[in-house]
Amino acid sequence: MMDYAMRLLLSSFTILSLYISCIQAKGTQHVTCGSVLKLMNVNYNVRLHSHEVKYGTGSGQQSVTGTNIKEDGDSYWLIKAESGKHCIRGKPIKCEDVIRLEHTTTKKNLHSHLVSSPLSGKQEVSAYGDHRGEGDTGDNWMLICDNDLWERDDAIKLKHVDTKTYLAVSGKTYGAPINGQMEVICEYSSNSPHTQWTTVEGMFVHPNDFNAQHHRHTEL
Template sequence: MTHLPANNLNIQENEPDSGKKHLGFTQNTESRLVSEGSALYDCREFICGWGAAFINISITFPINKIIFRQMLHGVGVGSAAGQLSSEGFHYLYRGILPPLCQKTLSLSIMFGVYEECRRPLENAGRSNKYVTCGSVLKLMNVGYKVRLHSHDVKYGTGSGQQSVTGTDVQEDVNSHWVIKGETGKHCVRGERVKCGDIIRLQHLATSKNLHSHLFSSPLSSNQEISAYGDDQGEGDTGDHWMVICDGDCWERDEGIMLKHVDTEVYLSATSRTYGRPINGQSEIVGINSPGANHVHWQAMEGLFIHPSDFNPKQQMHHEPHTEL
């Protein structure tokens, strides 16, 4: 295990990305009154289809009669329309009910088949948008464009635990983290992570969990962020982070904040970088204010598990690796 010397720090000031607009987070309280697939939704769709068919027939039916009158009597459009007009409105639309019913039924069947085919495809597409339990991912800091990183290097000050940094190297395998549920609670593989959920982030290469506690960080004297736990990935409540996002679930293309449950600080990056042996890597800290752009994180590269990737009947305790 390499130690990070306290007196070998190359402190450089980097400005966060000012071009990225600040991401605000407001809890979405809007509820949908009519959900897709419900009887009320289907009834509404049928009424709309019937209305469309009625308007269509109301326009095309008299036009067809004019065309038929032209062909039958060999007269022009004006004469045919005049004949129908003189015979009255009732005659013009006489016999409209059978074609109206026929077209309404046809449109209902057509749109019904379309809806049944569309919904599964749309739901599948929606499921790919979310971060889920068991997924392995990289997290990028929105402000500084560095990925959350760890390695077998201990802090030379503070807790002396495994250090956590930020790297601008996209391909580094030491930036992979596994989404797990909080200690003692089940997080079923493929289940969406909801806004407000408490999770753990386990470092894939070392099995340590993203952790914080009341130690000062080595460069900026904010709160230290470390990686902690045994070889099985078990630590303590200092590994718990609340997902703060806008909406119902954590979406892959949206920024989130991670709030440390025990100390109520927000996971953040700073403008300062380390010297050897982790030269150029950014300091990762916990800060009290959620207003800064560098407290926002976005899911980037990774392996994202979705409900279609597993059989729900196998989500039992006697099956290995079905719960994280």
């Protein structure tokens, strides 16, 4: 009986500690390694999205689209280091860092390659990799932003490292089986108005400035 009471007390204390940590982390202003978030295209107001639907043309890989449904859980992406490297959870992402974005539902990485996209004939963007989130160098993206660090309110660009193109939305809309979702592509010019993205909903790992053993999270 005493052991059960002690476990219950410790469990309650852990929940309270996590709650306090979340409140304290409200001041987190940067996107950090290990954060899980949604990216919204500034021009078209659609969230970067994927699902277990493959392209019927091109690479035949898992499709990536833009959706205007805010609540869709298939629009979350995990921020991690480039292929073959590791980043410290909670470490702010610097502008010009190379990162990967792992689709949290299917474990595949945001990917591009020299394949034509199905609607506009631009460069295809897909989700690629195995069940462990491992793909290839086509999963690497350079963060382009105006400050030293990726701030949560920044309008940023993602430059595909292998092909020197920029993640964008074409404005063209799919029919069945993904009715109403927009085509996500890579643009060749960084000056395109469709290449800007901003973070919206998400969970952000707090920078470990004082204690490397504790992680704090916050939601927008």
